[in-house]
Amino acid sequence: MSDSVHKLSIAQNLIGRGKISRRDFIHLGLAAGLTAVAADKLFDSSARAAPLQGGFAKLGMAHGATTDSIDPAGYPDTFTQTAFSGSMSNSLTEVDAKGSVQPDLAESFEPSDGAKKWAFKLRKGATFHNGKNVTADDVVTSLRYHMGKDTKSAAKSLLDSVADIKADGPETVVFTLKSGNADFPYIMSDYHLVIMPTKDGKADWASGVRTGAFVLENFQPGVSAKLKRNPNYFKNGKPYLDEVEFLSITDLTARMAALSTGEVDYIGRADLKTLGMLKRNPKIEIIEVTGYGHYTLPMNVTMAPFDNADVRQALKYAINRQEIADKIFLGHAAVANDNPIAPAIKFAMNPQPQHSFDPEKAKHYLKKAGLQNLKVDLSVADAAFAGAVDAAALIRETAAQCGIDVNVVREAEDAYWDNVWLKKPWCASYWSGRATADWMFTQAFAADSSWNESFWKNPRFNELLVQARAETDEAKRAAMYGEMQQLTHDDGGSIVLVFNNFVSASSNKLAHGEVAPNWENDGLKMAERWWIASV
Structure with a gap:
């Protein structure tokens, strides 16, 4: 040399x-x-x-509403998930950029008794923002907050398999499950299941005191959340940023303009239609990740006409998914087939037949349902996913060729998740996906899950969900998950349109390592993991 x-x-x-x-x-x-x-x-x-310490970043989120709260029982969208879970809090585990589960607030986890028992050992020296040491009792009360018949938590179904949680000394938490579950550590990374301090024997969520990389300074629901660096964070050297502010910018055009003018340093869910122009800007980086995300059109199967399985089948054949993938997502999504398990996830399969646009089959199923034609409302807003309104317009056109009149109802962006999702009979929705089949099915399709967006309760599906979770024979487990995916395809009330890529954009002021695919915004952890580039 x-x-x-x-x-x-x-x-x-x-x-x-x-x-x-x-x-x-x-x-x-x-x-x-x-x-x-x-x-x-x-x-x-x-x-x-080279990660540098210091600096301030403004991050434009695609969601946010005046009804938002720091209560982890909710966290319906990327604003609350990224600001309050990924930045302000920690769960026992986290999913890394390779899709593998790793210790987070826990130092280690070990199974026993055929994975019916799990012992999580906490990190020594981990503290809450107020200086109090994190103990096993805090973990127990934090998780029990999501359990029980009176809880309003969206994570209740994830913990239904837990028979008991107890502290074994100040640093160890032992979970006893109703049946074995080799995937249980993945569940513990869920963004709802953050660890909070105990106050008067209960989890104190209202104080905003958590364990995470950042401490909450100011929160204006539907507007912004500002956080400052936690100087006592248990992950050595992190976070790199001194301050971060999350801005709610639900309008796509406004979000793109905010990045172009330098009002923000990053935006989630970039506009795919103008991505080419953005790529020509040398000061902006496009970040595209293939993860587990998918866009859906859930039908409430407890309400007419969606309570008729033949009507549901007719609608599945009345949609030209390839046209939507080509015209709306412009090569940044792959056609789905009414199965929420992404191809990259273990045990994924593609049910048959492929639900593609077929007017004759749509009419056949309408006739089977005793109908010559059908009129339904479809509630949409781009708050559900960028392009939802345009996708609905295409659906209206193709459905008309099948004797189905789809009335597109354009809903308000603000509070879409409070006023439309789980409220209107047919609407647009999105899922970031989950790293395991059990996790995805448990949260979005289990009969008693509060986020079962189609209200679908198939006895065979729910029987298999419990059995597959405890099965140790890989071939048998694969067969069970295969049957479950076929059931969601054939009978389910959720139309899964496409598996979408996560497409965001950043000023070259920000730098980062490998971006995690499990959720948007670098697995919701971008504030902890990113830094100011010295350029």
Whole structure:
């Protein structure tokens, strides 16, 4: 290695610490045989690769409503999930960029008794924002907050399989399950199941005191949440940012403009139609991740006409999913088939037949239901997913060819998740997906789940859900999950349109490592994981 190349290598390590200027680095690069352009690019890449402490970032979220709360029983969208779970709080575990479960507030977890018992050992020295040590009792009360017949928590169904939780000393929590579950550590990473301090024997969610990388400074529902760095965070060196502010920008055009003008440093759910223009801006990075996300049109199967399985089948054949994928998602989504288990998830399969646009089959099922034609309302807003309104317009056109009159009701963006989802008979929705089949099915399709958006209660499906969770034979388990996916396809009330990529955009002011695919915004952890680039 020549002396010039050696000096350049040393200089690369100094960039991230702000110890060498761009100009001096380019001079070293020229001496080492690089062109000025190549040396300049090497400076930028080296600067972005080295995490720096400090700085303030403004992050534009695609959601947010005046009804938002810091109560983890809810967290219906990316604003509350990213700001209050991913930034302010910790669960016992987390899912990494490879889709594997890792310890978070827990230091380790071990199964016993055929995975019917799980012992989670807490990290030593982990504290709440108020300085109080995190104990096993805090974990027990935090999780019991989501259990019991009176809870309003969306995570209730996830913990229905838990027979008992108890503290075994100050640092160990033992879960006893009703049956074995090898995937249980994944469940413990759910963004609702954050750990809170105990007050008067109950979980104190209202104080906003948590364990996470950031401490809440100010929250205006439907507007913004501002947080500052937790100086006593148990993850050494994190977070990198000193402050972060989450802004609710539900309007897509306004969100894109906010990034272009520098009002924010990042936006979730970039506009796919203008993505090409954005890519030409050298100061902006497009971040696209293939994860488990999917866009749905849930029908309430307890209400007419959706209580008729033949009507549901007719509607599934009245939609041209490929046209929607091509025209609305422009190559950033793959056609789905009324199965919520993404292809990358273990035990995923593609049920048959493929539900593609077929007017004759749609009419056949209408006739089977005793109908010549049908009129239904479809409630949508781009708060559900960017392009939902345009997708509904295409559905109206294709359904008309099948004798189905779809009246598209454009709902208000604000409080869509409070006023429309789980309220209107047929609407648009989205799921970030889950890392295991059991988790996805338990939260979105189990009979008694509060987030069972189609209110579907299929006895065979729910029987298999319990059996598959406890089955240790991989082949038998695969067969069970295969049958469950076929049941959602054939009988279920949720039309799964596409598996969508997560597409966001960032100013080159921000830098990051590998982006996690399990949820949007780097697995909801972007505030903890990202940093200001020294460029």
